[in-house]
Amino acid sequence: MNYKEFSQEKLDNLIHIQDLFKKKFDIDGYENWFYDSESELLRLYNSDEDEIYFRYIPVGSYSQNKQTWMWSWFNENSIEKSKEKVLAVKEFGAKNQYEKLLEGTFTSDKFDAWEFTSICLDFLNGIGAYKVDSNDLDKFMVIMAVEDIDSKDVQLLKQKTVECVQHGYSRPAFVCQHLDCKTARGFQEAFDTYKGMELEEDDDFQAWCDECEKVRIEHGEWNEESESFAQIQLICENCYFELKEFNQKSN
Ligand SMILES: [Zn+2]
Ligand SMILES: [Zn+2]
Known part of the structure; x- marks a missing residue:
């Protein structure tokens, strides 16, 4: 056949x-x-x-x-x-x-x-x-x-789950306000990640740009000021890894 x-x-x-x-x-x-x-x-x-x-x-x-x-x-x-x-x-x-x-x-x-x-x-x-x-x-x-x-x-x-207009329901992730897929700004993470990885109960996907990293280091930690500069936002896991792929390239 x-x-x-x-x-x-x-x-x-x-x-x-x-x-x-x-x-x-x-x-x-x-x-x-x-x-x-x-x-x-x-x-x-x-x-x-x-x-x-x-x-x-x-x-x-x-x-x-x-x-x-x-x-x-x-x-x-x-x-x-x-x-x-x-x-x-x-x-x-x-x-x-x-x-x-x-x-x-x-x-x-x-x-x-x-x-x-x-x-x-x-x-x-x-x-x-x-x-x-x-x-x-x-x-x-x-x-x-x-x-x-x-x-x-x-x-x-x-x-x-969180609901994303683009990806439907996925796990939540958190990023600073500066990250998008237009200008690569670096991608600093709380820990190394890959899509679909298992997370410990207290862990979340978290990332911020190089500028935020500078501010964080200046302040020695995440505090009121560095956090207000970052303005962390909730997004979906799929959006997170799209951002990661794009912004990482500048490193
Ligand atoms: Zn930032
Ligand atoms: Zn999404």
Whole structure:
């Protein structure tokens, strides 16, 4: 079987499953979504009372601007642990020499993205598929199961997150007022960080610019004056690492 036949078969299967999935959970009845990469939960909701949670596995993302596909296993920004399960599809691709299943990222289109999702759905035994789009990026997921609203993971998720217009719900992070993605101003951190890292209970992501660092050293510590210069703000974890990548370059 060539790739075209293979993927068409999976796509037909997805259409059938997706139909049942949408009807059973009234998927189109929810106006909003957010997902949390750390707990690997997708929330669909209209209000705090009208909501449903699903466990998902990330398939990959499609950039409309660049018209490229990137598999989740290739994407360093994908912190979901379950993305490793998608490697089974890659291995299958290697055996059958289906190049699109093998390469981490390449020029592509939306049809490809749905084909990949349908292949993963089949391999992973999902109950449905979902696509979220933030900015120009479409993220494709296989839905594995409904998550009980009273589950520990859902409760934790609600407690620990901030809502970001760009990224949905993520962990909170704190930065000085001067940091943006226009001018690199240095990135001083309370401790070394990387995206998705586990944090101790008392730790937060915290960063400030070189100017703030000067003021802090002048005062010997964070005090009223150095803090009022910094004007620390609350942002989301994803925004934090975008700032880090950009501002670090000046060091
Ligand atoms: Zn600053
Ligand atoms: Zn954000």
